[in-house]
Amino acid sequence: MTIVVTGAAGFIGSNIVKALNERGERDIIAVDDLTRGDQFRNLVDCDIAHYLDKHDFMMMLAEGELDGEIRAVLHQGACSDTMNHDGKYMMENNYQYTLSLFNHCQSEAIPFLYASSAAVYGAGTTFVEQREHESPLNVYGYSKFLFDQVLRRRMQEGLTAQAAGFRYFNVYGPREQHKERMASVAFHNYNQYRKDGKVKLFGGWDGWGDGMQSRDFVSVEDVVKVNLHFLDHPELSGIFNLGSGRAQPFNDVAVATVNACRRHAGEPALTLEELVRQGILEYIPFPDALKGKYQSFTQGDIGKLRAAGFDAPMLSVEEGVSRYIDWLIAHP
Numbered sequence: 001m002t003i004v005v006t007g008a009a010g011f012i013g014s015n016i017v018k019a020l021n022e023r024g025e026r027d028i029i030a031v032d033d034l035t036r037g038d039q040f041r042n043l044v045d046c047d048i049a050h051y052l053d054k055h056d057f058m059m060m061l062a063e064g065e066l067d068g069e070i071r072a073v074l075h076q077g078a079c080s081d082t083m084n085h086d087g088k089y090m091m092e093n094n095y096q097y098t099l100s101l102f103n104h105c106q107s108e109a110i111p112f113l114y115a116s117s118a119a120v121y122g123a124g125t126t127f128v129e130q131r132e133h134e135s136p137l138n139v140y141g142y143s144k145f146l147f148d149q150v151l152r153r154r155m156q157e158g159l160t161a162q163a164a165g166f167r168y169f170n171v172y173g174p175r176e177q178h179k180e181r182m183a184s185v186a187f188h189n190y191n192q193y194r195k196d197g198k199v200k201l202f203g204g205w206d207g208w209g210d211g212m213q214s215r216d217f218v219s220v221e222d223v224v225k226v227n228l229h230f231l232d233h234p235e236l237s238g239i240f241n242l243g244s245g246r247a248q249p250f251n252d253v254a255v256a257t258v259n260a261c262r263r264h265a266g267e268p269a270l271t272l273e274e275l276v277r278q279g280i281l282e283y284i285p286f287p288d289a290l291k292g293k294y295q296s297f298t299q300g301d302i303g304k305l306r307a308a309g310f311d312a313p314m315l316s317v318e319e320g321v322s323r324y325i326d327w328l329i330a331h332p
Contacts, residue, residue, distance in 0.1 A: 002049060004070055006031040006057075006101070007077030011176040012115065012168070012223055014042035016074055019224045021047050029070075031057045031077060042175045054097070061104050072231055073105055075114040078143075087139045094143035099150060102163060106154070111162035111234045113227055118169045118216070118243065118298060120145040127216075128301045129167070129239050137293060148239050155237060162234040166226060169243030169300050172320070173220030174327045185217075185250060186321045189257040190328055198280050199254045205286035206296055211251035213296040216243035219320035222312075229310045236308050243300030244314040252317045254281055260325035 003020060007013035008030030020028060030048045033055075034040060043051075052060070054077060060066050078094045098114055105112040118127065119141030126133045131152075136142045144167075151163055172184030179187075189199045201211040208214075226242050251272055258280060259269040275281035302314075315323070 001071035002027045002029050002069055004029045004031060004057075004073045006054065006073070006075045007115075008032050008048070008051075009034060009039040009042050010076060011042075011173075011179060012171065012220060013074075013076035014046065014175045015173065015220050015224050016076065016227055017043065017046045017048065019228060023228075029057075033077075036178070039178050042178070058097075058100060061101075067108065070108070070110050072111040072234075073101060073113070074227060074231070075101055075112065078115060090139045090143050091146075094140070095146050098147045102147075102150070105163070106160050109161040111231070112164075113162075113230055114147075114165050115144075116148055116165040116167045116239060117141060117144040118167050118241070118300060120148060120167060121298070123295065125297065126301075127241060127243075127299060129241060129304055151239060159237055162230070163237050164230050165239045166223070166242040167239065167300070168223060169216035169218050169241070169298055171218055171220050171223055173223075173324050174331070175220075185215075185253050186257055186324055187328075189254050190261070190325060193258055193261055193280075198282055199258060199275075200282050200284050201250050201254055202286045203283040205291065206294075208296050210283040211254065211281070212249045213294075214247040214249045214299070215295070216245070216247055216298045216300045217253065217317050217320070218242065218244045218300075219315040219324070221320070221323075222314050225312055226305065226310055230308075233309065238304070238308075240305045240308065241300035241302050242305065243298070243302060244316070245300060245302040246314075246316070247297060247299035248317045251281075253321060256318050256321035257325060260322045261329075263322075264325075264329055 005013050005017050005028060008017050009032040017028060026047045028048045030051045031054050102112055120134045120136050121127050122135040122137040124133050124135060134145055136145045148165055151165060172186045176183045176187055192199050203210045223242060230236050255272050
């Protein structure tokens with residue numbers, strides 16, 4: 001039986017496909033929308049059984065052509081551009097697509113793992129998987145929030161198969177280059193440093209010092225491990241935060257990025273203070289357009305994830321970013 005990965009040519013989806021290959025899995029249907037054709041590069045080193053456009057895939061499901069053929073669905077397909085304010089498109093592509101696929105999986109008793117988002121918490125300061133802490137600030141976050149509510153109701157009624165959603169925090173790592181402005185801070189820091197010999201971060205605002213706004217940065221390596229843990233444990237259902245469980249400032253990302261690049265150039269590591277003094281790290285005024293719309297702090301409570309049996313350590317920014325820069329330099 002086949003495993004379906006939607007959003008397979010995207011960032012997290014392609015990393016999941018590669019990890020499945022490393023387990024010996026080859027019977028994989030990769031589902032995506034390749035209107036932007038250059039995303040195919042994320043699948044070049046992966047082995048799949050078949051590729052389907054998302055609309056063709058949903059039509060085949062509706063017509064019963066894949067009945068009895070699917071072992072599990074790992075649903076990563078979505079518009080992840082938080083700056084896209086086309087609500088009609090966002091709700092169709094994120095909410096309705098997920099709902100239709102979930103309903104099919106429940107009717108056929110197929111395990112269903114899907115990408116939610118920490119964007120459901122909005123400007124909140126408590127990041128626990130409970131309704132009272134959820135208040136998305138944009139239609140992207142709302143599209144993720146709304147389906148999470150569907151899952152909660154259905155879990156109360158009783159599921160016919162596993163359904164688990166992962167609230168991704170700030171994910172970084174290989175195969176994200178196509179995301180452009182929505183790519184991770186580490187990706188942008190790397191490209192700034194390679195191009196200009198310096199990294200620029202937002203200066204202080206809202207009580208935070210220069211570069212001290214902090215996020216829960218999580219390596220895509222850990223995101224993949226969690227997805228595979230749940231794939232191996234179909235008895236686990238629910239909504240789970242998926243972050244590192246620690247908040248680290250943007251300064252940490254910049255320092256890790258620059259020092260990884262310096263290591264490859266045979267140069268010694270520098271402290272934050274040395275980077276600032278030498279002009280390698282520069283702070284720019286906090287943009288007026290982001291004031292009141294910016295998460296200055298996120299830190300996922302991953303207690304529920306740990307209770308579900310995922311006990312592997314999460315990479316720190318220092319570890320994960322250094323490994324990511326190694327990959328970027330090896331894949332120019």
